[in-house]
Each structure stands twice: as C-alpha cells, then as structure tokens.
Amino acid sequence: MPPDPPDDERTCPHHCEPDGMIRWQQPRPDGQGGTELAVMELPCPAGHAESWRYPAAERDRVVNAGESIRLPGVTDAVNQLPAGLAELITDIYRRAGNND
16 A cells, blocks of 8 residues: 655655646647647655556666566676686786786
C-alpha cells in the first residue's frame, strides 16, 4: 500500500499533489512554428501515487531480487583480458627487470 499523499500540513519533497501526481507545464512545438504549453505529469517517486516506475534511463539502477543489476556493457568488455594476456604482460614486465 502506498504512503499517504501529502495534505495541507505535510509537504512532499517532490512537490506532488494530493493525488500523488507531480504536474508542471512545459513548452513544446505546436506544429506551426511556435510553441504551446503542455501539461506534463509523473507519479511521485516517493510512492504517494498508486503506481510508479523508474524512467527508462534509470531502470538499470533498480535492484530486483533474482535479476542482474545491469547488463554487461562496453566497459566490461574492455576490462576483460583475453586468455593468456595477463601472463604475457607479467612475463614481459619481469624480463624488463621489474621483479616486484
């Protein structure tokens, strides 16, 4: 069950309305070379709305039991040395006189 939405005495740090929605106006193209104000809304991330989910850009940061935290990416691929390369680098390093 979601937390109670803010009332007149309590305020939400996300400035949601009593129905748990955050609303604002944002300019967008009107298709005729001008702009118009569009009313945007988002469920409160503090859980005051009936449902909420992370935006697509942040879903890899959500930890769900039994699921991977994120998919492997380019950085993971770069950090993986091919088989035998670590031994080769160590051997070259030692032959150069660095026996640490």
